[in-house]
Amino acid sequence: VRSDLNHWIQEIRKGEARPVARALTEIENRGPRSRTLLRSLFPYSGKALRLGVTGAPGVGKSTLISQITANLRRQDCKVAIVGVDPTSPYSGGSILGDRVRMQSHHGDPGVFVRSMATRGVLGGLAPTTADVVTVLEAAGYDAVLIETVGVGQAEIEIMKWVSQIVLVLTPGMGDDVQMMKAGVMEIADVFLINKSDQDGASQLESQLRSLLALLPEGAPWPSIVRTVATTGEGVDQLMESLSTRPGLLNRLVGGWKERLASMVQQEVVEHIQRCIDDARFEKMAHEIVEGRQNPYELVEAVVAEVKNAKS
C-alpha cells in the first residue's frame, strides 16, 4: 500500500493529469490518503504564480482566463485552472471545464482544468482550495489560476491563498463599483476593465481612480488595466502588471494561521469520533434522559478519556 502511494506521488510530481485529478478527488472527499498525500507534496509547493480572478457573472472571466492561459503557454508555463463557485451547490465541472476547454486549450497536456463547488467538497471551499493549490504546485504547474464568481465573504476567504488578485469589471458597472465592499477593494491587486471597447470604460476608470484615492496612505496601490478579452487586447499589459504584492506575506500568514487552527480542530474531532463511537454516545444519551447521568459532568469524563486515548 505504501509503495502504491509512493508511486502515486511520483506520478503527481511528474504532472500526469489523471493521478493529479485522482489526488484532488481524494482531497475534496477528505479521503484516507489525503493527509499523507498533502504531507508528501507540500515541500514541492509554494513556487507557482497563484492568480485569483474574480468578478460578477458575465464580465468575461472565463474568456480572460483562456487568454491568460494562452499567454502563459507561449512562455512555456504549465497552467492549472481551478474554478470555485461558492454560490452553486453543484460541482461546476461541466460549466467552467467545458467553457475553457472549448476555448482552444482542449488536448493541451500543459493545461489542467478543475472545478469545485460547495457540494462535493468536505471541509469548506477555502481550506480545500489551499490543499488543491498544494497538489497542483507540487505537480509542476507554473501558474495556478483560481476563478471565483462574485465578491462575497466566501470569495475573500478563497483569495487568501493566491498571490495576485484580479478583480474583473466592465463598463456600465459604475453604480456597482460605488457599492463595492471595502474588503474587496483592499484585496484586489489589479482592477481590470474588461470589454473596454464598450462605452463607459473611461468613466469606470475615473470612478475607480477616485475610489482608490480613498485607500489609506501607504497601502499597496492596485493597477488599473483595460482589456478586451475576446480579442486578447490588453492581456500583455495585464501580465506585465502582475508583480509580487507587498502585503502578500501577511495575507498568506493570516491564511495559514486560520487554516492550521482549523486543521488541528478537524484532527481532534476525528480523533473523538474514533474514540467514542456512535453506540457509546447513544448509550450515554439514554442514561441522560433516564436521569442516570448528568451530561455536564459526563462531558468532562469523555474529554479526559479522549485525551488519554492512543492514536
Added chain:
Amino acid sequence: VRSDLNHWIQEIRKGEARPVARALTEIENRGPRSRTLLRSLFPYSGKALRLGVTGAPGVGKSTLISQITANLRRQDCKVAIVGVDPTSPYSGGSILGDRVRMQSHHGDPGVFVRSMATRGVLGGLAPTTADVVTVLEAAGYDAVLIETVGVGQAEIEIMKWVSQIVLVLTPGMGDDVQMMKAGVMEIADVFLINKSDQDGASQLESQLRSLLALLPEGAPWPSIVRTVATTGEGVDQLMESLSTRPGLLNRLVGGWKERLASMVQQEVVEHIQRCIDDARFEKMAHEIVEGRQNPYELVEAVVAEVKNAKS
C-alpha cells in the same frame, strides 16, 4: 467565589426571577460559570411540561401562548415562556416580551419571559435552548413554553428539546399545508387550527386529515384542535389533548446524543485555544510561509501537544 455561586444556585432553585435571568445570560454568553451552573442544576431538571409552539408569523402564536399561560396559572403551575427567533439577528426581547407582558401576565411572579435570537447566543440556538430549559426546570417552572417562528430546519432542531409540539395554522393556509415539509408533519403532536371562527377552518381540517392519512402506519397520530386564541375558545381542549407522546424518548435521546458530541467538541476546541495561543499559531504560520515547516506535519505535533497538556 464558590459560596457566591452556591448562593446564586440556591436563588435560582427558589425561582427568583433576577438570578434566573442572570443565569440565562451567563449561559447565552457561554460565560465562565455557565458550566458549573448547568452541572449543579441538571439533577433538578427534566420534570416540566415542555411545550413547543411553532407556526408562520401572524397565526396568533403569542396570543395562544398567553391563553395557555392563563390556563396553566389557573392550575397554579409556574410558567416560563421562551421565544426563539432563528430568522432574526436581533434579540427579540422587546418583541415577544412586550406582547406577552401586555397580555395580562405582567407583574405575575409565576410567569417568566425570555427571548433569544441568533445574535446574542454563542454556540447555536438549539443547544442553548437545551441549557435554558435545564435552568428553567431547575428553577421550579412547571411548564416551559417555547415559541419559534416558522418551520425550517432551525426550528426542528430546537423542537428536539420539547415534549409536545403544537403547530399553529390558520384557515386559508391550505396551499401552504400542501407544501409543508414531511419533517414538520412528523414532529407535530398537535395541529392547531387557530382563528377557527374564520372561513375555511373546516376545509383546512379536512386537508390536514388527508395529509395525516399519508403518515406511515404505526406512527403516532397527532391531534387536530380548533381554537380562537383571542377569546380563549378551544384552549381547554388543547390542554386536554396534550399527553405524553410515544416517540418522545427517542426524540430526547437523539437530541442529547448530538448535544453531547458537540459539547465534547466545544470543550476540546476551548482546550486547544488554552494550549496554543494566538501568537504560537502566528509564529507557526510564518514558518510555513517561509517554507521552514510543513503544515501537514505540524498539525500532528500540535495535536500531540494538545493531548498531553494539562487542564
